[in-house]
Amino acid sequence: MHLVTETITYIFLFIALYIEVFFLITYFEFREKERKIEIVPTLNKFPSVSVIVPVWNEETTVLKTIFSILKLNYPKDKLSVIIVDDGSTDKTWNVIQRFSRNKQIKLLRKENGGKYTALNYALEFVNTELVGCLDADSFVHPEALKRIVAQFNDEEIMAVTPSIKIFEPKGLLGLIQKAEYMFGIFLRKVFCNLNAIYITPGPFSIFKRSVFEKIGGYKHAHNTEDMEIAMRMQKNNMKIGNAHNAFIYTIAPASLKALYKQRLRWVYGFIKNAIDYRDMFFKPQYGNLGMIVLPAAGFSVFSTMYFFGSTVFSWANTLVDKIREISAIGFSWQGFHFDFFYVNTNIVIFLSLIAILGTFFVIATSRKLAEEKNKFGLDSLFFLIFYAALAPLWMTKAIYNVVFSRGTKWR
Amino acid sequence: MEWKKYAYTFLITAIIFTTAILASNYFSQKKMNEIKNIESRIAVDILASETQFSLLSELSCREISSGLLSKELATLGDKLAYTEENRGSDDAEVLNLKKYYSLLQIKDFLLMQKIKDRCGSSQTNGGLSIMYFYSNKGDCSDCEKEGFVLTKLRQDYPELRVYSFDYNLDLSTLQTLVSIYNIEKNLPAILINDKVYYGFKSIDDIKTALPALKQIDVQKAKEEALKSKATSTKTN
Numbered sequence: 001m002h003l004v005t006e007t008i009t010y011i012f013l014f015i016a017l018y019i020e021v022f023f024l025i026t027y028f029e030f031r032e033k034e035r036k037i038e039i040v041p042t043l044n045k046f047p048s049v050s051v052i053v054p055v056w057n058e059e060t061t062v063l064k065t066i067f068s069i070l071k072l073n074y075p076k077d078k079l080s081v082i083i084v085d086d087g088s089t090d091k092t093w094n095v096i097q098r099f100s101r102n103k104q105i106k107l108l109r110k111e112n113g114g115k116y117t118a119l120n121y122a123l124e125f126v127n128t129e130l131v132g133c134l135d136a137d138s139f140v141h142p143e144a145l146k147r148i149v150a151q152f153n154d155e156e157i158m159a160v161t162p163s164i165k166i167f168e169p170k171g172l173l174g175l176i177q178k179a180e181y182m183f184g185i186f187l188r189k190v191f192c193n194l195n196a197i198y199i200t201p202g203p204f205s206i207f208k209r210s211v212f213e214k215i216g217g218y219k220h221a222h223n224t225e226d227m228e229i230a231m232r233m234q235k236n237n238m239k240i241g242n243a244h245n246a247f248i249y250t251i252a253p254a255s256l257k258a259l260y261k262q263r264l265r266w267v268y269g270f271i272k273n274a275i276d277y278r279d280m281f282f283k284p285q286y287g288n289l290g291m292i293v294l295p296a297a298g299f300s301v302f303s304t305m306y307f308f309g310s311t312v313f314s315w316a317n318t319l320v321d322k323i324r325e326i327s328a329i330g331f332s333w334q335g336f337h338f339d340f341f342y343v344n345t346n347i348v349i350f351l352s353l354i355a356i357l358g359t360f361f362v363i364a365t366s367r368k369l370a371e372e373k374n375k376f377g378l379d380s381l382f383f384l385i386f387y388a389a390l391a392p393l394w395m396t397k398a399i400y401n402v403v404f405s406r407g408t409k410w411r
Numbered sequence: 412m413e414w415k416k417y418a419y420t421f422l423i424t425a426i427i428f429t430t431a432i433l434a435s436n437y438f439s440q441k442k443m444n445e446i447k448n449i450e451s452r453i454a455v456d457i458l459a460s461e462t463q464f465s466l467l468s469e470l471s472c473r474e475i476s477s478g479l480l481s482k483e484l485a486t487l488g489d490k491l492a493y494t495e496e497n498r499g500s501d502d503a504e505v506l507n508l509k510k511y512y513s514l515l516q517i518k519d520f521l522l523m524q525k526i527k528d529r530c531g532s533s534q535t536n537g538g539l540s541i542m543y544f545y546s547n548k549g550d551c552s553d554c555e556k557e558g559f560v561l562t563k564l565r566q567d568y569p570e571l572r573v574y575s576f577d578y579n580l581d582l583s584t585l586q587t588l589v590s591i592y593n594i595e596k597n598l599p600a601i602l603i604n605d606k607v608y609y610g611f612k613s614i615d616d617i618k619t620a621l622p623a624l625k626q627i628d629v630q631k632a633k634e635e636a637l638k639s640k641a642t643s644t645k646t647n
Contacts, residue, residue: 345438
């Protein structure tokens with residue numbers, strides 16, 4: 001038994017290390033290329049853009065979201081907003097009436113049917129070249145749209161993802177998510193270099209309208225329609241770009257319960273969509289996405305569970321030992337004197353050290369991409385300490401739900 | 412497809428992995444060497460004491476202090492137990508070190524007996540010793556607990572010499588020792604003053620079997636009292 005777990009641990013560590021090395025190589029490879037070419041895409045024409053804001057009981061945040069769109073540095077005649085009230089039961093509809101005379105803004109109302117139905121309904125009214133969506137809990141940076149549109153200079157690109165940051169992170173959970181989202185910025189940049197972006201995040205991913213004409217609208221997709229649409233695009237060989245300096249600010253779930261619900265939906269959605277698109281895994285025709293990125297994402301769920309499980313198991317063992325010791329001789333504290341002999345020099349320790357070193361580098365890089373001042377922050381520290389213990393909470397439940405086929409709710 | 416890049420990544424990962432394995436092996440070997448060094452130091456200690464002992468058969472007992480006995484046996488035992496836990500009890504190198512350790516313990520025990528016979532118990536701190544037989548093959552549920560008890564006793568009474576033997580160790584000298592004292596395979600077994608005790612024995616049980624420990628307690632308590640008296644008179 002011991003041999004089996006040890007072998008699994010080494011295999012998992014090898015795979016994890018492989019993935020980390022691969023991503024770092026990719027990052028360096030493209031940083032060199034970008035340095036040489038020094039492409040600063042400039043805009044010589046402004047394509048027309050529609051931004052869909054699906055709302056459902058969001059009377060408190062919707063105004064701020066709309067105002068941030070109106071403040072975008074983009075020609076007014078080229079930018080329109082479509083607000084879809086997906087059958088709100090609060091005062092959302094009344095709140096948005098103040099825009100009823102604004103020529104830039106169109107107000108739609110329908111019966112509640114879920115976010116994807118709201119998006120599809122709004123898509124029927126879109127006649128611009130580009131179209132995106134902005135959740136009513138997010139705000140855009142004034143330059144974000146310009147920076148995203150510039151990426152469309154590459155004719156092949158069919159959609160562009162932004163960089164998402166946490167809006168005014170507060171508390172322990174806020175800080176952990178802040179670091180996590182910055183990690184996401186790094187990953188999305190690497191995935192973009194690998195042409196393997198498989199999520200076009202709800203907040204402000206911008207698409208060519210022709211995407212929906214070719215492959216259809218949004219689907220329910222286990223409440224993660226933003227992943228499904230990206231997977232469908234990849235399957236149809238549509239290129240997805242990334243504008244890492246186009247910042248979107250999103251309100252993070254403040255309580256553990258809200259965070260748990262959100263992440264449960266994400267992980268559950270990821271696993272279910274991965275199952276739906278399982279034929280893309282390990283298929284050379286889907287390039288890096290099929291060969292590395294999707295398998296890596298799947299692996300990360302299971303390895304997190306495995307390492308969390310084995311850590312808990314070994315702590316429990318230590319605890320049992322300690323209890324046995326106390327029951328035999330009572331409490332005894334002999335003081336601590338350092339002897340190198342008792343320092344653990346297991347292979348796992350060295351591999352973990354290397355992995356942690358790589359993680360520190362990624363943290364520093366992602367903070368640079370996110371235009372943070374310092375290379376390391378309190379948030380990074382909290383992330384390193386707590387994230388690995390938090391994630392298994394929702395991952396366990398997500399796997400449970402998948403196995404026993406239980407769906408998730410939005411809120 | 413970027414097969415080349417996948418291959419390079421694999422190569423780099425393999426190099427990192429190998430480096431980690433080499434580093435781990437290096438330190439593990441270093442620790443083994445440390446154990447070997449301690450063992451050879453103890454061997455020299457014992458040999459020196461024995462030689463001194465036979466050279467000066469008329470050596471006055473006052474000069475044969477407890478300093479003759481090696482003080483490193485306990486440290487060696489701890490380190491060996493730690494190594495065994497990490498490398499597994501099947502490890503050939505660990506087994507060898509363990510056999511050597513068992514031999515050293517028996518030699519140390521015999522030397523102590525000799526000193527005790529010649530000079531009486533006072534010169535060897537009462538000749539306090541416990542022999543402990545255990546098994547770590549999973550057939551001795553109380554051995555772990557007994558180990559805690561003996562470790563604790565050894566820490567509290569540095570003058571107490573605890574000799575621990577793996578009952579299943581394939582070592583003829585050890586088997587001879589087992590047959591001399593007629594120790595059955597009913598573990599944990601503890602030998603105190605030629606008497607064998609089977610099953611888990613708590614700290615109090617052992618103190619009852621070895622009254623000298625209680626005397627030490629009494630003495631310590633007296634010294635404490637004197638000290639506190641001295642300090643209290645000072646402060647007064």
